[in-house]
Amino acid sequence: MAVQDNINPKQGVILRLKVIHKHYGSLHVLDGIDIELRQQEILTVLGPSGCGKTTLLRIVNGLISYDQGEVLFKGELDVKPRTEMAMVFQNFGLFPWKRLHQNIGYGLRIQRRSPAEIDKIVAHYINLVGLNGFEDNFPAELSGGMQQRAGLARALAAQPELLLMDEPFGALDALTREQLQDELLKINEAEPKTMIFITHSIDEALLLGDRVVLITPRPGRIRLQLETGFGRGRNLEAIRGSVHFQALRHYLWEALRNPNAELGPIPQFSGNLEGPNSDDLRAIRK
Numbered sequence: 175m176a177v178q179d180n181i182n183p184k185q186g187v188i189l190r191l192k193v194i195h196k197h198y199g200s201l202h203v204l205d206g207i208d209i210e211l212r213q214q215e216i217l218t219v220l221g222p223s224g225c226g227k228t229t230l231l232r233i234v235n236g237l238i239s240y241d242q243g244e245v246l247f248k249g250e251l252d253v254k255p256r257t258e259m260a261m262v263f264q265n266f267g268l269f270p271w272k273r274l275h276q277n278i279g280y281g282l283r284i285q286r287r288s289p290a291e292i293d294k295i296v297a298h299y300i301n302l303v304g305l306n307g308f309e310d311n312f313p314a315e316l317s318g319g320m321q322q323r324a325g326l327a328r329a330l331a332a333q334p335e336l337l338l339m340d341e342p343f344g345a346l347d348a349l350t351r352e353q354l355q356d357e358l359l360k361i362n363e364a365e366p367k368t369m370i371f372i373t374h375s376i377d378e379a380l381l382l383g384d385r386v387v388l389i390t391p392r393p394g395r396i397r398l399q400l401e402t403g404f405g406r407g408r409n410l411e412a413i414r415g416s417v418h419f420q421a422l423r424h425y426l427w428e429a430l431r432n433p434n435a436e437l438g439p440i441p442q443f444s445g446n447l448e449g450p451n452s453d454d455l456r457a458i459r460k
């Protein structure tokens with residue numbers, strides 16, 4: 175496993191996965207997953223289909239058990255479903271028979287918050303994700319992108335300490351996906367959250383993550399971790415055009431394509447500020 179050496183823990187560790195192993199019957203799914211997540215970090219988990227990404231997220235959330243290892247959230251070991259965490263799903267997970275505001279307020283009703291409080295929180299998150307005017311619509315009346323904004327609003331309305339996102343933009347068309355990537359980062363700047371974001375897109379992992387963990391094909395092992403280094407307030411378009419993004423993209427692509435090959439050193443920022451494909455940090459960090 176290659177770990178970049180410039181990881182600089184500015185914040186405390188909120189989640190610690192220690193050598194997690196998981197089988198479904200004889201199927202070996204996760205093989206010794208070790209991850210530390212810091213407060214307000216966006217960790218993207220990248221891996222091929224079937225490598226155990228959803229399984230890992232469910233283990234973090236306490237929805238399923240594991241064979242060996244430890245999951246420590248704020249230092250505590252617990253296997254019950256965790257109310258401090260909220261999930262966003264690829265298929266949005268909205269109730270088709272409930273209006274948008276009812277869907278978004280669902281978790282709050284379960285928490286037995288007062289109707290006035292629920293209305294206030296729901297209105298705030300509807301506004302934050304840009305769904306004003308659609309409060310009374312049913313999910314089927316909205317585009318996929320709008321439904322996922324509602325899925326995000328519902329997760330955020332529960333005011334979780336940890337947001338777990340399972341390929342949330344995987345079912346969206348490319349344009350909507352790029353829009354939502356941008357919006358997710360803007361929302362996160364307005365209200366910072368700690369996030370685990372699962373994806374099988376290299377670009378998405380690099381654009382959104384402060385750190386990327388690459389998982390091998392099943393049994394899922396950590397192949398490498400790298401810090402993207404793009405910082406906060408990042409400009410995704412400038413990142414896409416940067417030499418550093420292209421170098422990291424190529425590196426991850428090679429690591430995915432050749433799961434057993436020895437890896438070279440992780441690319442570092444070139445410091446080249448010239449030309450159209452420059453690593454101009456002033457452009458990357460708005």
Ligand SMILES: Nc1ncnc2c1ncn2[C@@H]1O[C@H](COP(=O)(O)OP(=O)(O)O)[C@@H](O)[C@H]1O
Nearest residue numbers: 198201203221222223224225226227228229230
């Ligand atoms: N409840 C289950 N019972 C048995 N096998 C499962 C179950 N859930 C997932 N699997 C299998 O475990 C492997 C990993 O699944 P999953 O975590 O969903 O992978 P990913 O999200 O990376 O695509 C797959 O081969 C899948 O078929």
Ligand SMILES: [Mg+2]
Nearest residue numbers: 227228229340
């Ligand atoms: Mg999955």
